[in-house]
Amino acid sequence: MAATLVEKIFSRKCGRPVRAGEVIMAPVDAAMIHDITGPLAVQKFREMNGRKVFDPKKIVLLFDHQIPADSLPAAENHVFLRKFAIEQKIENLDIKEGICHQVVMEKGRASPGEIIVGADSHTCMYGAAGAFSTGIGSTDMGFVLKFGALYFRVPETIRLDIHGDFPRRVGAKDLILALAGKIGADGATYQALEFAGETMHRMGMPGRMTCCNMAVEMGAKVGIVPPDNETWEYLKTRRKGTTPFALESDHDAAFSSRHRFDVSTLSPKVATPHNVDQVVDVGKVAGTHIDQVFIGSCTNGRFEDLAEAAEVLGNRSFHDDIRVLIIPASRAEYLKAIRKGIVEQFVAAGALVEAPCCGPCMGGAFGLLAPGEVSLSTSNRNFKGRQGSAESFVYLCSPATAAASAIRGEITDPREV
Amino acid sequence: MRTWKFGDNIDTDAIVPGRYLTIYDPVTLASHAFEGTRADYAKNVKKGDVIVAGRNFGCGSSREHAPIALSGGGVRFIIARSFARIFYRNAINVGLLPLVCSDADEIADGADLVVHMNEGYVESGRKKYAIEPVPGFLKEIVDSGGLVDYARNLEEVETCTGSRS
Numbered sequence: 001m002a003a004t005l006v007e008k009i010f011s012r013k014c015g016r017p018v019r020a021g022e023v024i025m026a027p028v029d030a031a032m033i034h035d036i037t038g039p040l041a042v043q044k045f046r047e048m049n050g051r052k053v054f055d056p057k058k059i060v061l062l063f064d065h066q067i068p069a070d071s072l073p074a075a076e077n078h079v080f081l082r083k084f085a086i087e088q089k090i091e092n093l094d095i096k097e098g099i100c101h102q103v104v105m106e107k108g109r110a111s112p113g114e115i116i117v118g119a120d121s122h123t124c125m126y127g128a129a130g131a132f133s134t135g136i137g138s139t140d141m142g143f144v145l146k147f148g149a150l151y152f153r154v155p156e157t158i159r160l161d162i163h164g165d166f167p168r169r170v171g172a173k174d175l176i177l178a179l180a181g182k183i184g185a186d187g188a189t190y191q192a193l194e195f196a197g198e199t200m201h202r203m204g205m206p207g208r209m210t211c212c213n214m215a216v217e218m219g220a221k222v223g224i225v226p227p228d229n230e231t232w233e234y235l236k237t238r239r240k241g242t243t244p245f246a247l248e249s250d251h252d253a254a255f256s257s258r259h260r261f262d263v264s265t266l267s268p269k270v271a272t273p274h275n276v277d278q279v280v281d282v283g284k285v286a287g288t289h290i291d292q293v294f295i296g297s298c299t300n301g302r303f304e305d306l307a308e309a310a311e312v313l314g315n316r317s318f319h320d321d322i323r324v325l326i327i328p329a330s331r332a333e334y335l336k337a338i339r340k341g342i343v344e345q346f347v348a349a350g351a352l353v354e355a356p357c358c359g360p361c362m363g364g365a366f367g368l369l370a371p372g373e374v375s376l377s378t379s380n381r382n383f384k385g386r387q388g389s390a391e392s393f394v395y396l397c398s399p400a401t402a403a404a405s406a407i408r409g410e411i412t413d414p415r416e417v
Numbered sequence: 418m419r420t421w422k423f424g425d426n427i428d429t430d431a432i433v434p435g436r437y438l439t440i441y442d443p444v445t446l447a448s449h450a451f452e453g454t455r456a457d458y459a460k461n462v463k464k465g466d467v468i469v470a471g472r473n474f475g476c477g478s479s480r481e482h483a484p485i486a487l488s489g490g491g492v493r494f495i496i497a498r499s500f501a502r503i504f505y506r507n508a509i510n511v512g513l514l515p516l517v518c519s520d521a522d523e524i525a526d527g528a529d530l531v532v533h534m535n536e537g538y539v540e541s542g543r544k545k546y547a548i549e550p551v552p553g554f555l556k557e558i559v560d561s562g563g564l565v566d567y568a569r570n571l572e573e574v575e576t577c578t579g580s581r582s
Contacts, residue, residue, distance in 0.1 A: 014577035023554040024577040036438045048568040073439035121479040137481040137507035139564045149576045186473035190502050363435025383430040390453025
């Protein structure tokens with residue numbers, strides 16, 4: 001019987017045909033915890049009488065939200081998790097590697113057909129590697145730490161067939177913002193969003209990660225791209241001994257809905273305060289005053305994102321009245337940017353380039369906004385108070401739009417600079 | 418029990434802002450609930466009060482601080498037209514009951530409200546509003562009082578592969 005990609009992942013795991021809507025206790029291939037949700041997960045694990053974690057090798061532990069420790073409570077949380085890692089013999093990447101989702105991907109911890117959970121909502125990003133991966137809370141994670149398995153309701157799939165070539169300075173972020181505007185903040189609740197079609201097939205892993213990362217902004221359980229050569233190439237050096245196999249939705253699978261989307265006429269998009277689905281063409285908000293520009297996050301902090309911003313910047317400087325924060329998503333991406341001279345270019349232009357972490361997107365660490373201030377950000381959420389005061393404003397955009405706007409000192413169409 | 422009425426797309430940053438995520442104590446978290454978005458809530462919420470909201474309540478982050486901040490203030494039920502997925506699971510896991518009610522918009526802020534869980538409705542202003550039952554697999558967790566109590570005495574679980582872990 002015809003099946004979706006996600007149904008096939010659960011079917012492979014269970015050794016029998018599994019259909020959307022079924023509720024099953026499935027073993028997980030990896031579990032990720034970080035400094036914010038980790039301490040509570042460990043506490044819940046212990047309250048559940050957990051003594052030994054199910055498999056220390058399947059747990060990814062790192063700190064990215066409040067690093068280096070920005071307060072005493074944060075420092076204490078870090079110590080608490082370091083002790084837990086030693087006690088349970090879990091490898092602790094600590095503050096060294098970067099944002100959890102980027103690190104899971106680049107360390108090859110997510111692979112096609114796997115089932116992965118993370119105590120962070122943007123865990124839905126590893127679908128870019130063809131895995132079923134989803135965000136869970138700390139209590140569910142406590143359960144996973146003890147049993148290595150969790151109840152899943154196998155989701156229905158919304159299939160998106162993406163076609164066409166992106167126009168100049170329009171890319172994956174504009175696509176996913178456009179889709180968020182179309183589908184809505186709860187349009188994919190409890191479902192999988194499958195990104196397929198020739199445009200996705202031609203898109204590199206960074207763009208796929210950007211798209212899958214924001215699936216949760218439409219309520220989706222996972223964003224997933226059918227694995228292809230690009231996926232297997234990406235994993236070749238990161239996951240030794242991985243053998244490619246076919247994994248895709250059958251053409252006659254039962255999708256809950258199916259949409260075709262052409263990117264060839266797409267304009268740069270901006271999500272306006274305070275909801276991710278309030279999306280407009282950049283022209284509609286061009287000229288809007290901004291105080292801070294943030295280029296980074298698990299959505300858009302990869303080398304390719306930084307290079308996109310650097311291409312727009314050229315040898316110009318950022319506007320004097322704007323604070324520009326640039327934060328690579330990981331140590332590996334940071335190094336690539338340093339070696340290509342991009343970090344020097346940003347610093348020379350007037351930006352602050354910070355070490356890899358979640359930065360202002362966490363809304364509690366640094367780079368916060370005062371009442372009335374406006375941020376233009378390449379991250380994934382523009383909720384009220386997301387980057388500081390509940391009376392501040394966050395607009396979301398692509399790295400190209402962020403760079404163009406940082407040069408002009410106001411929201412600017414990247415095709416015009 | 419009074420009703421605290423909210424609109425659509427109430428996100429977890431609104432329920433508890435990011436700067437309080439190093440806190441795990443329910444009562445302290447409750448003192449910051451809706452800080453910056455609804456000033457009268459944290460000061461006045463009482464044990465047994467009910468939150469009523471529109472669509473997509475709890476969207477955004479997986480932070481369990483959000484349902485804890487609500488239950489820490491004495492709330493046991495949230496009635497909404499719909500819930501975001503992670504928040505829904507988190508709420509059940511910590512013993513806070515998310516109840517789907519397609520007519521939640523009709524219930525007024527400040528109204529008295531009684532939840533008739535087993536009978537499948539809530540009552541406010543002499544009107545009854547149907548609520549959907551919690552899905553079967555989560556009912557057991559609800560009946561245990563949350564996932565911790567459900568899991569505490571389990572030594573292993575049987576997975577779909579047939580193996581026990």
